[in-house]
Amino acid sequence: MNGPHDMGGMQCYGPINPETDEPIFHGEWEKKAMALTVGMGFTGMWNIDASRFKRESLPPVQYLSSSYYQIWLAGLEQLMLERKMVSEDELACGKMLTPAVTPKRPIPDKTAIAAGLLKGGPTDREVSSAPKFTIGDVVVTSVMDPKGHTRLPRYARGKTGTIIHINGAHVFPDSNANGEGENPQWLYTVEFSAEDLFGAGTHKVTVDCWEPYLHHG
């Protein structure tokens, strides 16, 4: 979806203003927002692509005026509401009013969480097909405006680049976010010149692109 999250190449947002001696968390609420978002992921009720799609589907003004942990919280609430894990009334009062939905995975204790964080969630998968492209191939990216989730940014659509790395086959977010299964696809690192992307500049930009995004140049 062409949403507010897809902001690469925009020039209107002003200076970056890095914070001096930035703390890891700005207050207790950021700790809890991070932990709740990560912790609720362990219920298995959604995947990382679905959670990204939920965040980028927030109303644009809300997305652009929220801090990142606020975006996470808003996305988390939406994911839980859609799956009837919580109700609006429960979110407002903080008390259980309806029975809990049984999560897809057992709820981890401290030890299981520690193990889960160390293991992570690898997205590489075995596929039977051979990669269509090889290093050095010139490719053109798709021109598309899907309504669902995609990881091909607008600034890199319909552009010519070169394959510089093959990263194996990975879960395809465009399918996985929309409940259509993992549908793993070969993943390539594609290098573009700034001139080809933006009409000017001497730098290079790389974008990790799944095979369905790419065509022979």
Add this chain to the structure above:
Amino acid sequence: MAHDHSQDEHHDHSHLDEMDLKVRTLESLLVEKGYVKSEALDEIVETYEFRVGPRNGAQVVAKAWTDSAYLDRLRKDATAAISELGFSGRQGEHMRVVENTDETHNMVVCTLCSCYPWSVLGLPPVWYKSVPYRSRAVIEPEAVLAEFGLKLRKGKTIKVWDSTAEMRYLVIPERPAGTEGWSEEDLAKLVTRDSMIGTGLALNLDTLS
């Protein structure tokens, strides 16, 4: 921006109070419904507050600087080479290292969200997740680097890595001159978080003294 400072503080405090209340309400609901355990939430916070952070990445860089066999392993399979040092897991499942050289300066961004190599750098700073950095890094990296006080030698090519998939990038900054014979431990102290994102360089001896 011309703000009254005291108003700003007041605004920040009431905002904090509001968010504090919101997450406490949410936490007690989700614990009561049995979706998360409090001890698990504490473990997540402690992991990223105390155990996983940019010191991990600095060890990887210092070893890469001193041990050419290790650097080779990083180039071939960074995920495996990094896990040799005990760093693995969430948001570091598929690692790649990109090396700064005389000709190339690498920097990392996630234009679509906030992808960042947690296992080696910890949680990303606010600016990395901010709209200005995410939007501008790919189109005007030189101007972005200038805001971090970084001016590169003329003729050096900037390469911006947009983390659009689950590949996570760790920049290996150039080793500062005059550090021949240093131990990995001392070298690691020169490796800043920003130098591993590419918005900074490793500290040089002048900076230190």
